[in-house]
Amino acid sequence: MNTLTGYLRQAGTAVRFLLFATLVLGVAYPLAVFGIGQLIGPYQANGSIIKDSAGAPAASALIAQVSASDAGIQDPRWFHARPSAVKWDPASSSASNLGPNDSTLLAAVTRNRSAVAAAEGIVAAQVPADAVTASGSGLDPEISPAYARLQVPRVAAAQHLSTDTVTSLVERNTSNGIEAFLGQASVNVTALNLDVAAAAAASGPK
Amino acid sequence: MSFNIASFLIQVTALVVVLAALHRPLGVYLVHVFEGKTSTRPERLFYRLSGVDAGTEQTWPVYLRSVLVFSAVSILLVFTLQRLQGVLPGNGSLPGVDPWVAMNTAISFATNTNWQAYVPETTVGIFVQMTLLAVQNFLSAAVGIVVVVALIRGIARTGTQRLGNFWVDLARTSFRLLLPLAFVAAVVMVLGGVIQNFWPTDVTNHAAGIHQVIPGGPVASQEAIKILGTNGGGYFNANSAHPFENPTAFISLFEVFLILLIPSALPYAFGRMVGDQKQGYTVVAVMAVLWLASTALMGWGVASAQGTATAAAGGLGEGFEQRFGAAASAVFAASTTLTSTGAINVAHDSLPPLAGGVAMANMMLGEVAPGGTGSGLYGLLILSIISVFIAGLMVGRTPEYLGKKIGPTEMKLAAMYILVTPTVVLALSGITVLLPDAMANAPATGPHQFSEVLYAFTSGANNNGSAFGGITTSGPYLSAMLGLDMLLGRYLPIVLVLALAGSLARQGKIPASAGTVPTHGPLFGSLLLGVTAILTALSYFPALALGPLAEGLLK
Numbered sequence: 001m002n003t004l005t006g007y008l009r010q011a012g013t014a015v016r017f018l019l020f021a022t023l024v025l026g027v028a029y030p031l032a033v034f035g036i037g038q039l040i041g042p043y044q045a046n047g048s049i050i051k052d053s054a055g056a057p058a059a060s061a062l063i064a065q066v067s068a069s070d071a072g073i074q075d076p077r078w079f080h081a082r083p084s085a086v087k088w089d090p091a092s093s094s095a096s097n098l099g100p101n102d103s104t105l106l107a108a109v110t111r112n113r114s115a116v117a118a119a120e121g122i123v124a125a126q127v128p129a130d131a132v133t134a135s136g137s138g139l140d141p142e143i144s145p146a147y148a149r150l151q152v153p154r155v156a157a158a159q160h161l162s163t164d165t166v167t168s169l170v171e172r173n174t175s176n177g178i179e180a181f182l183g184q185a186s187v188n189v190t191a192l193n194l195d196v197a198a199a200a201a202a203s204g205p206k
Numbered sequence: 207m208s209f210n211i212a213s214f215l216i217q218v219t220a221l222v223v224v225l226a227a228l229h230r231p232l233g234v235y236l237v238h239v240f241e242g243k244t245s246t247r248p249e250r251l252f253y254r255l256s257g258v259d260a261g262t263e264q265t266w267p268v269y270l271r272s273v274l275v276f277s278a279v280s281i282l283l284v285f286t287l288q289r290l291q292g293v294l295p296g297n298g299s300l301p302g303v304d305p306w307v308a309m310n311t312a313i314s315f316a317t318n319t320n321w322q323a324y325v326p327e328t329t330v331g332i333f334v335q336m337t338l339l340a341v342q343n344f345l346s347a348a349v350g351i352v353v354v355v356a357l358i359r360g361i362a363r364t365g366t367q368r369l370g371n372f373w374v375d376l377a378r379t380s381f382r383l384l385l386p387l388a389f390v391a392a393v394v395m396v397l398g399g400v401i402q403n404f405w406p407t408d409v410t411n412h413a414a415g416i417h418q419v420i421p422g423g424p425v426a427s428q429e430a431i432k433i434l435g436t437n438g439g440g441y442f443n444a445n446s447a448h449p450f451e452n453p454t455a456f457i458s459l460f461e462v463f464l465i466l467l468i469p470s471a472l473p474y475a476f477g478r479m480v481g482d483q484k485q486g487y488t489v490v491a492v493m494a495v496l497w498l499a500s501t502a503l504m505g506w507g508v509a510s511a512q513g514t515a516t517a518a519a520g521g522l523g524e525g526f527e528q529r530f531g532a533a534a535s536a537v538f539a540a541s542t543t544l545t546s547t548g549a550i551n552v553a554h555d556s557l558p559p560l561a562g563g564v565a566m567a568n569m570m571l572g573e574v575a576p577g578g579t580g581s582g583l584y585g586l587l588i589l590s591i592i593s594v595f596i597a598g599l600m601v602g603r604t605p606e607y608l609g610k611k612i613g614p615t616e617m618k619l620a621a622m623y624i625l626v627t628p629t630v631v632l633a634l635s636g637i638t639v640l641l642p643d644a645m646a647n648a649p650a651t652g653p654h655q656f657s658e659v660l661y662a663f664t665s666g667a668n669n670n671g672s673a674f675g676g677i678t679t680s681g682p683y684l685s686a687m688l689g690l691d692m693l694l695g696r697y698l699p700i701v702l703v704l705a706l707a708g709s710l711a712r713q714g715k716i717p718a719s720a721g722t723v724p725t726h727g728p729l730f731g732s733l734l735l736g737v738t739a740i741l742t743a744l745s746y747f748p749a750l751a752l753g754p755l756a757e758g759l760l761k
Contacts, residue, residue, distance in 0.1 A: 006268075006271065007271065007275060010271060010272055010275040010276075011275050011278075011279055012257060013256055013257045013258060013272075013373060014272075014275050014276045014278075014279035014280075015279055015283075016255060016256040016257055017256040017258065017276070017373060017376070017377075018276075018279060018280060018283060018341075018345075020252055020255050020256055021341065021344075021345065021377075021380060022337055022341050024381065024385070025340070025341045025344045025345075025380065025385065026336055026337035026338070026340060026341040027336075027337065029385060029388070029389065029427055030336050030340070030402075030424040030427035030428070032389065033389065033392040033393065033396065033402050033424070033426055033427040033430075034402050034403065034404070034424060034427075036393055036396070037393070037396040037402040037403075037426065038403075040393075040396075040397070041396045041397045044396055044397060044398070044399045044400070044401070044453075045396050045401055045402045045403055045426070046401065046403050046407065046422075047401050047403070047407055047420050047422065047450070048399055048453070049407055049409060049420065052411075052412065056410065057407055057408065057409040057410070058409055058410060058411050058412075059409050059411055059416075059418070060407070060409060060418075060420045062399060062449035062450060062453050063418070063420060063449060063450075065409075065411055065414075065416055065418060066416070067414050067415060067416045075414065077414070078414055082523075082528065090418055090419065090420055090421055091327055091328075091419065091421065092325070092327050092328070092443065093327065093442045093443045093444035093447075093448050094325075094443050094444055094675075095444065095447065095524075095525045095553030095555070095556065095675065096524060096525065096553070096556065097525070097553055097555040097556065097674070097675035097676040098515070098524065098555065098556060098650075098676065099513070099515075099555055099556065099559075099650050099654040099657075099674075099676065099757075100512060100513025100514070100515055100516045100524070100556060100557065100558050100559060101513050101514050101515060101559070101652075101654065101757060102515055102650060102651075102654065103651075105515040105524060105556075106514055106515040106518050109515055109518045109519045109524070110518055113518075113519075113520075127520070128520065129207060129519045129520040129521040129522065129523035130207060130523050130528055132519050132520070132523070133519050133522075133523030133524040133525075133526070134524060134525070135447075135525075135526065135527055135528065136444060136447030136525050136526055136527045136550075136551065136552050136553050137442075137444035137447040137448045137449060137527060138444065139444070139448065139449060140449070140527050140528050140529075141449065142527075142528040142529050143528055144207065144528065175529070178455075178456060179454055179455050179456060179529070181210075181213055181216075182213060182217065182455035182456055182458070182459055182534055183213075183454070183455030183458070183528075183529045183530045183531045183534050184207060184210065184213075184455075184528070184529075184530075184531035186528045186529050193411070193413075193414060194411065194413075197411070197413030197414065200413070201413070
């Protein structure tokens, strides 16, 4: 009987402890981080939103932005992002979670390789690994510089821009320094495509 | 993508240097938190509101009862409020969570596992994430820490029944240690690109004709404690591979640092509290050697880029994020499985087979290098007792540890501790592979399918929470079995640790004699390393041989 009373008293303490701890850890703390974030890093805290020339939110610099057919074929007028297990839908996120010897994955990789080779007009052996593999999040906005270089002629032709112009835009959106060393050199496709659109608009319709 | 070995080595070195520099000041602060005699005014108010009698110390059964009752109440509350999500504010239009998934998730977060049977984006709203899951991230981490503090007090104190007051220890660990560190970490994360807001943002790329709804949420505040508390439950399904949880390679390294921060400072606090700093150094050295060896193995396994699909892709890439590349992914994968964290910045299921095997073996070490917040140190202290016993057998002396006799009672408790987790993992994995309906949830074939199941139960019982994500565990059977796995793997060891603490605290201190095996220095450190490795290998080698070793070696 004493033990039962002991348990009940402890349970009462636990409930009250949880309630008041939640006010501190689950309400005050996230709100404080929110307040500080809006004060010292509103751009990052709000999702690294890039605005277009009209000042309207156009994309998040951290999230892949892809126009693709239902079959997953990406729009040939723009730089392509990596394959995605969630069709680049920011309302979800996932890797394929297929094993390194998985036959489904093997088939997908092989299919992607020929599709990329056909889209860029190159031989299959030239296609880099990041172009044929689904990212960890499904929302990866970045690709390797090698994959970006392969896409320059196609995008330049589609946008009526010179390959030099497009190459310089690729370089402007390539990570360098500490980021490239800790991780690896990467090209942000989301930001790059917005730059390409701006350059195409500036050069006027041909 | 290629494996940048220079980057890998620099990241490992940077982590060692920074953690070595911080483990002492943080260790001193930890002692101050645990041994402080006075409460602040807000704490006194908190104790009064919660009905905590802060002046009373508890015996081990009462301390244990507090741990268990607190955990049970946490699980019930998190379960119930998830079920009521549909009628609670702040969750958008999300309905109540499925009962099996809600149960699994409640257990998962209260046990510091953070296994995610649910898909966050479509299952839980801001209110559930912020006020239930993130709060459990703090408190479950704190529970692990207070249990090791009770064990250290049991070793340090003599002739007493008292181990401290659970509620006071829990509050101090949460408010004086975790909260300030998490706050600083969250601010750094926001500056690095982790989001902290409460609304989605509509974006439109007019030129390409794309409209997107960019998700929002209090992510930085949750990410900080998820990492710092070695919890690992992501705000998003893709966890630390998601750009909003882990936007850059620098933040990724910062997250690895945070994962290791508290577990690597606890041994210093242990040394101080038992009055012999060399003890703490030996423990942390053993952790560091295991961590370095395993991280190197992980680097080797990832760099091997084994696998038929990997070869067809022309190298690593599947499941990796471009901005991290192979080296930063290997660093993260090693530390997240060597602690009980289980966050991921690369899909472990798609790692080369032997790298996936290293991830499993890391968890099978019992999460001791440096392990979860608190649980890593108590695991290694139990292994120290086993090592002392083995050394005692060799020289024919009654084993003693830090002036306490390791008699039959203590040895039974320690032996049961090291048997519990492997038994739970292997029994539940074994039962599951016999059930075709359950195995249908792991769609892979051959050894990889077995690996997915073994990984799940290893991750659950060791309270890690990472997964070979190909397995779907939201159904009733796997939700329940993994719930059981996490419960047994968390609370049976805690019962044994606190019983051991009580039994050690009661004893008087026996002076060291010529027959005492010193428990510091390279000799004992090597013995402890060997015992840890051999016990793990004996328990798990056959299972590993059927999964990752078969897949990695027979190709």
